[in-house]
Amino acid sequence: MRNCEIVGWGTSLPERTVRFGDEVRYRISDDVSHLDLLVEAAERALAKAGIAADEIDLVIGASAAGVQPIPCTAALVLERLTLTGHAAAFDVNSTCTSFITAVDVASRYLDTGDAETVLIVSGDVGSRFLNPAQRESYELFSDAGAAVVLRRSAGPATGVIASAQRTWPTYAHDTEIRGGLSRSPAQAYADAEPADYLFDMDGRRALLAMMRVLPDFFADFHDRSGIAYDDIALWVPHQASAALGPMLDRLGIPADRRIDEVTGFGNMVSASVPFMLARALDAGRIGRGDTVILCGTAAGLTANILALRL
The missing domain is CATH 3.40.47.10 (Thiolase/Chalcone synthase)
Structure with missing residues (x-):
């Protein structure tokens, strides 16, 4: 067991929806950015955890397609959350399962004591990469953001x-x-x-x-x-x-x-x-x-x- 626990979580979902038959998809508007979705989810996760951004030891970005090539998406999220603090920031990418990879990585930092509090931020705006001519994928994807706060657990009963x-x-x-x-x-x-x-x-x-x-x-x-x-x-x-x-x-x-x-x-x-x-x-x-x-x-x-x- 790698000791850690989820102490906060948050999501961000665009207001605009499109329908394909009985299926609903969420797509961001032109005045909303990928980073906006990620930061909103992160702020909600931190609020639920009762943790200030300056208390975070590590931010892991876990998106399939990041905000920009350099710097990493985690650093851009951290910039929006605080300009002080002591956190490190880096990205992991296993595309659709990036969040699972990030939890795996974070649990190892927490279990060894190298970090006490980790913020994981995931989310993509797939609609900005879709090809309308490829109906199968064009009608499948939604835009969204999600985040969790993981903390090193005091006892051995919770974790990976x-x-x-x-x-x-x-x-x-x-x-x-x-x-x-x-x-x-x-x-x-x-x-x-x-x-x-x-x-x-x-x-x-x-x-x-x-x-x-x-x-x-x-x-x-x-x-x-x-x-x-x-x-x-x-x-x-x-x-x-x-x-x-x-x-x-x-x-x-x-x-x-x-x-x-x-x-x-x-x-x-x-x-x-x-x-x-x-x-x-x-x-x-x-x-x-x-x-x-x-x-x-x-x-x-x-x-x-x-x-x-x-």
Whole structure:
């Protein structure tokens, strides 16, 4: 057990919605920035925790697509929260499962005593990268921000029980944005392929890959960790697509102990897992002493799973 506990959480959701049939998606307006969403979620998490920004030891940015190449998104969030304090700031990126990776990293800092309080900020504005001609993805994504405050726990009863992450590089290009950064820097944009700067997904191939690798990945995690399905109060998966329900059925995850809200919220990219975790906490669906599983797949192809006792 890596001792840590969630002491605050917050979310940020755009007011503007669009509908595709019976499905609702959230999209930011032109006068709202990615950073605005992240900072709003962070401020709400800190307020819930009763912690001032200057008390934070570490800020971890966990977005799939950051605000800008340099500096890291975590530093830009910290700048908006305080100009003093003593926090370090850095980003982690496993695209859609970045929050799970960040919790894993933060728990190690907290367990060793290198930090007492960590703020994790996740969120993406996928709508600014979508290709209207690619209907499958254009109608799937929502914009959102989410944040949690983790603190080193006083006792051994709460924290990260076990975690695992793996990448299957055979599927690395099934989901990607090719343009930008060193591969295609800004000065080369005029001669670049415009579609490279938009989100591109081979949904069918990505789904088949996920169905191929996840059963063994989950089985291995449970075997190694000793965590039985009956031990788990709630699974909080990345809300990847409408295929989530069938995939969870395939993994044997009970319908009454999992979150599937793709219809109402869509795929929120890195905000997906923390946003749904915050909703479950706010609703009282989970509480102290419960074991929750944070899990999902991401571009790479990466799979991520983490067991957390609240």
